[in-house]
Each structure stands twice: as structure tokens, then as C-alpha cells.
Amino acid sequence: MKKLLIAALFATSTTAMAAETRFEISIKDHMFSPAEVTIPANQRVKLVVSNEDATPEEFEGEDFTLEKVIPGNSKATIMVGPFEPGRYEFVGEFHEDTAKGVLIVE
Amino acid sequence: MLSSAVIVFREVLEAALIVSILLAATCGLPRRTLWIGAGLIAGLAGACIVALFAGSITSAFEGTGQELMNASILLIAVLMLAWHNIWMSHHARELVAHMKNVSAKITDGSLPLYFLAVASGMAVLREGSEVVLFMYSVTASGSSASSMMTGSILGVIAGILVGRLIYSGLLRIPTARLFQYTGWMILLLAAGLAASASGYLMQAGILPYQAPLWDSGALLSEKSITGQLLHILIGYQERPTAIHLIFYLVTLCTIIAGMRWVGHRSNLRLQNSGA
Numbered sequence: 073m074k075k076l077l078i079a080a081l082f083a084t085s086t087t088a089m090a091a092e093t094r095f096e097i098s099i100k101d102h103m104f105s106p107a108e109v110t111i112p113a114n115q116r117v118k119l120v121v122s123n124e125d126a127t128p129e130e131f132e133g134e135d136f137t138l139e140k141v142i143p144g145n146s147k148a149t150i151m152v153g154p155f156e157p158g159r160y161e162f163v164g165e166f167h168e169d170t171a172k173g174v175l176i177v178e
Numbered sequence: 179m180l181s182s183a184v185i186v187f188r189e190v191l192e193a194a195l196i197v198s199i200l201l202a203a204t205c206g207l208p209r210r211t212l213w214i215g216a217g218l219i220a221g222l223a224g225a226c227i228v229a230l231f232a233g234s235i236t237s238a239f240e241g242t243g244q245e246l247m248n249a250s251i252l253l254i255a256v257l258m259l260a261w262h263n264i265w266m267s268h269h270a271r272e273l274v275a276h277m278k279n280v281s282a283k284i285t286d287g288s289l290p291l292y293f294l295a296v297a298s299g300m301a302v303l304r305e306g307s308e309v310v311l312f313m314y315s316v317t318a319s320g321s322s323a324s325s326m327m328t329g330s331i332l333g334v335i336a337g338i339l340v341g342r343l344i345y346s347g348l349l350r351i352p353t354a355r356l357f358q359y360t361g362w363m364i365l366l367l368a369a370g371l372a373a374s375a376s377g378y379l380m381q382a383g384i385l386p387y388q389a390p391l392w393d394s395g396a397l398l399s400e401k402s403i404t405g406q407l408l409h410i411l412i413g414y415q416e417r418p419t420a421i422h423l424i425f426y427l428v429t430l431c432t433i434i435a436g437m438r439w440v441g442h443r444s445n446l447r448l449q450n451s452g453a
Contacts, residue, residue: 126318
């Protein structure tokens, strides 16, 4: 049973490792820009989120599991996907009223 | 104000629940308040330090420093909770006797209870650093700073109050059953924390990414109060992967096996000394 599970883990990992596509998002005045990012489906994608505010922000997936604090005036690299086509919302948890964004997976 | 209260409350709740369950689980143990208190203070100090160095932590290890730190904190907490449960399966009987009759002696009662300090410290460290960062973020952003700050403080107080309520509730369990119940709670708690740790390891790319097995977010959102409580208490996740499940089950089985083994040995010893 255990061996089977481990084999399953490695099988999924090799397909996910393939190619990485990179997208940039910036945070300014507690807002994401662009607030809508179109990313390819079924692919691991790299998001480089640069927080241009002086205050920290927490990047949090609403429709996918992800949580990462991005300190003020710094960049963070976030890997997402592979996703099925659809809309995947995310927020800046520390300023949820204004910091909203969506990944459009096509 | 309300939004900041909710955010802080969510963070504080996890630490408050872990600490209150630990407090109930060690009821009657000499000097446990001291150990847990020391852990809390160290955890708070650590949280401020982590918040201060958030920038360097995030960029460490090619940008995965934060995930690695969170995973390590969680896994250390799991280890300490496991140790607690295994230790208790040896000592619970003495503790019950002690609570019913103070003159009953607790062997090893004077032993240092490091695991209590470390477990509560880790709980505060992880959630505390996020609260500190959030509070810094709202105070530094100007305009509505004071109302946000008030909200944050209300959130902290509410979190501690809920912990306090849970503690009082647990103490109503009859003494003979108390440690059995808290033991099960800590077991599930530890398994859930281990699953969360695996999530961070996946996010860091150390464990391979996996598609979730299901998405029960529409049924029970992890952000709802019930979802949040279940997430902390039994490790509920709305989008678990196979790795989450493996970590959960392996932790669960390992701790149970440890408890059974130690419990069995101490039973044998009791029988031998009674004969």
C-alpha cells in the first residue's frame, strides 16, 4: 500500500515539473495589478508577486490552497497550478476589501 | 474594524485552542502552568522576531524560507503533541488518582515538561507572527489605523475568550474520562497539523504538487466558523490532496501505536508491582 502511494506521488511530480511559465503581478495601494491574469491550463505556473507597498500583505487563494506573506517592498515567487480551465480568485488577506484578483485559466 | 477583528480572531483562535486543550490535558500536573506560560512568552517573543525578519525569511532558500519555517514549526508542534500523548498514556492513571486524592504521588511529576513549553510556544509562534505582521501593516497604512487596531485587539481578546471557554468546558468532563478525551483531541489536532505541514512542503516544492482529491469548499468553507474550528480540531481541509491524507493518517497511526505500546508496558509494570 505504502509503496503504491509513493509511486503515485512520483508519477504526478514528473508531469508537473515540465515547463514553467512566469507571470508578474504587483501590489500597490493594497490592490493587485493586473487584477486579472490569464494563465494556461494544466500547467505549473510561476507568479512573481512584487509588493510595492511599505506594508506586508498575505497572498491567499480563495479557490485554491495557498498562503504566503509578502513583506513590504519585496518580491515573492509563488507556484500555482496545474489548474483546470476556470476562474480562481485570490485576495490579499490583510486588505481584503481592496486587494482582490483572479486567475483566469484557459 | 470588524474585518480586522475577524482576521486576527482567526489567527489567534488556533493558538488559543491548542493551548487550552493542552492546559486541560495536563490538569493536575505539577508546574504545568509554569511550563506552558514560559512557552507562551517565548512564542510571543519569537513571533515578534519572525515578523521583524519576515523579509529575509521569505527570500531565504530561494524564496521558500517562509514555507520551510511554517512546516518546521508545525512538525515540531506535532512531535511535541505526540510526545505528550505517549507520555500521558503512561501517567494518566497516576494523574487521575492525584486529582481525586491530592496525597497520591505522581512519579516523574518533577520532571521537566519541555514538551508542553515547546508545543504551546510553537502554536503561538506561527499564528503570532502573522498577527504581528498584520497589526504592523494596519498601523503603518494610516487613515483607518486606530479603528483597525481596535478591531485587532478585539480579535485577540475574542480568541483568548473562546480558548478560555473551551478550557472550562473540558474541565467539566469527569476526571476519570478527561485525559482520555483530551488525548483523542490532541491526537486529531496533531494529525491535522501534520497535514498542514505537508501543504507548506508542497507549496515550497519539496513535496510534489498534487491536484486536490476533492473540493468540499462549497459544502463547508474552511473560512466559515465551523470550517475553521474543524480545521483546527480535526484537520479539516476543503481541498486535500493524497499527500495531506498520507501525512494525516501516518501521524495518527504512529501516535496511536506509541500510546498503545507505552500504555501496555506501564500496565505490565503495574501488574508486576501489584503481584
